[in-house]
Amino acid sequence: xxxxxxxxxxxxxYSAAALDQTFRALSDPTRRAMLARLAAEPDASVxxxxxxxxxxxxxxxxxxxxxxxxxxxxxxxxxxxxxxxLVPAPLETADDWLARYRTFWEERLDALERYLREPETGxxxxxxxxxxRTRRPRP
Numbered sequence: 001x002x003x004x005x006x007x008x009x010x011x012x013x014y015s016a017a018a019l020d021q022t023f024r025a026l027s028d029p030t031r032r033a034m035l036a037r038l039a040a041e042p043d044a045s046v047x048x049x050x051x052x053x054x055x056x057x058x059x060x061x062x063x064x065x066x067x068x069x070x071x072x073x074x075x076x077x078x079x080x081x082x083x084x085x086l087v088p089a090p091l092e093t094a095d096d097w098l099a100r101y102r103t104f105w106e107e108r109l110d111a112l113e114r115y116l117r118e119p120e121t122g123x124x125x126x127x128x129x130x131x132x133r134t135r136r137p138r139p
Contacts, residue, residue: 016074018070019093021070022072022091022094024064024070025066026094028066031063031066033053034063035072037087039087040074042085043084043085044066044083045081045083045084046083046084047081049064072087072090073085
């Protein structure tokens, strides 16, 4: 594999790993709720973000670590207080990835719909056509 192939392969693997982290982070309802709160309240402190969740501080920290590792939030310290903000780039990347598949399936379903609506083709004409009878040989 040439130098360009190695770079492309690295970028594909990096993108796949980043997508894996994003979807892993989004797979948990608590983390999705945290992201929704950060979207509504930019620059929330960890304490403010954790307030509505009935869980321990270590559990909150674990969820925040997963979101940070996926690049979905950024943290800044002001004294002893940690402030968090949503980073939308990984969500945009995931949305772009999903959009490709959405387009693919929409095109396929549109083609299927056109096929089924044609009067003399498709399943509808097959249903009207009588099936030929075949005799089975007797044993």
